[in-house]
Amino acid sequence: MNVFTKLVLKSSILCAGLLALPLGAEPAALQTCISCHGKDGVGISAEYANLGGQHEAYLALQLHAFRSGERKNAVMNGMAAALSDADIEELAAWYAAQEWITADNGDASRVELGQNSAGYCHACHGMQGHPVANEWPVIAGQSAPYLENQLAGFKNGSRYHPLMVNVVKNLSPEAMKNLASYYTQVTRAD
Ligand code: HEC
Numbered sequence: 001m002n003v004f005t006k007l008v009l010k011s012s013i014l015c016a017g018l019l020a021l022p023l024g025a026e027p028a029a030l031q032t033c034i035s036c037h038g039k040d041g042v043g044i045s046a047e048y049a050n051l052g053g054q055h056e057a058y059l060a061l062q063l064h065a066f067r068s069g070e071r072k073n074a075v076m077n078g079m080a081a082a083l084s085d086a087d088i089e090e091l092a093a094w095y096a097a098q099e100w101i102t103a104d105n106g107d108a109s110r111v112e113l114g115q116n117s118a119g120y121c122h123a124c125h126g127m128q129g130h131p132v133a134n135e136w137p138v139i140a141g142q143s144a145p146y147l148e149n150q151l152a153g154f155k156n157g158s159r160y161h162p163l164m165v166n167v168v169k170n171l172s173p174e175a176m177k178n179l180a181s182y183y184t185q186v187t188r189a190d
């Protein structure tokens with residue numbers, strides 16, 4: 001993507017934000033998130049997802065799924081229960097506009113093994129862990145323990161998506177660790 005396209009995209013994201021909230025204004029509900037995700041979306045624990053710079057439509061979909069209970073996590077089901085549709089829109093826009101970081105907190109000795117088994121992931125998550133679809137998550141640079149938990153969650157059914165269910169069917173816990181260690185150190189390329 002060239003610099004011009006990036007600028008156009010950035011400004012359209014800002015404009016979309018303007019429709020909901022004055023520029024830079026914090027969503028009221030943000031106060032309930034910062035103890036775990038910070039204002040900038042950097043999780044205070046490795047098991048908490050990093051949210052800053054994540055795709056906006058994906059974030060909104062996950063908050064709806066936590067609220068309805070379709071995606072199961074005791075903490076997040078509780079957090080999302082009180083959110084209105086407008087809160088969800090504002091929070092997704094806020095975190096999507098923050099900077100994405102590369103957590104790089106996996107096991108370095110597993111990176112190569114993970115890379116060797118990531119071929120199948122590229123089709124949907126992109127060559128650099130950054131999918132084209134706004135509804136699909138960026139996984140490059142995400143926290144390794146969080147990534148590993150999600151793969152396990154798709155396998156044990158606490159989380160469901162028709163596409164990911166097929167992906168994890170044949171993944172062993174070791175393979176999940178390897179993939180998480182690989183993706184956490186990939187630098188996102190937009
Ligand atoms: C007490 C800690 C805590 C608080 C407060 C909290 N979260 Fe979370 N959040 C978590 C944990 C833990 C996870 C990982 C859940 C899992 O493993 O499925 C998570 C995951 C998420 C995800 C999923 C990210 C992804 O990549 O799929 C989103 C989105 C999210 N939180 C948004 C929020 C928002 C918005 C708020 C405020 C309304 C909030 N959280 C408040 C702990 C918290």
Ligand code: HEC
Nearest residue numbers: 120121123124136137139147150151160161163164167179
């Ligand atoms: C056929 C398309 C497809 C393939 C192939 C695929 N994914 Fe996914 N992946 C998705 C979609 C769609 C989601 C969003 C699921 C949701 O909304 O809950 C997702 C979500 C995830 C998540 C959750 C991220 C988060 O922030 O919570 C992880 C981790 C993940 N994929 C890893 C992988 C890995 C590793 C591979 C390769 C072994 C892979 N995926 C292959 C489509 C795919």
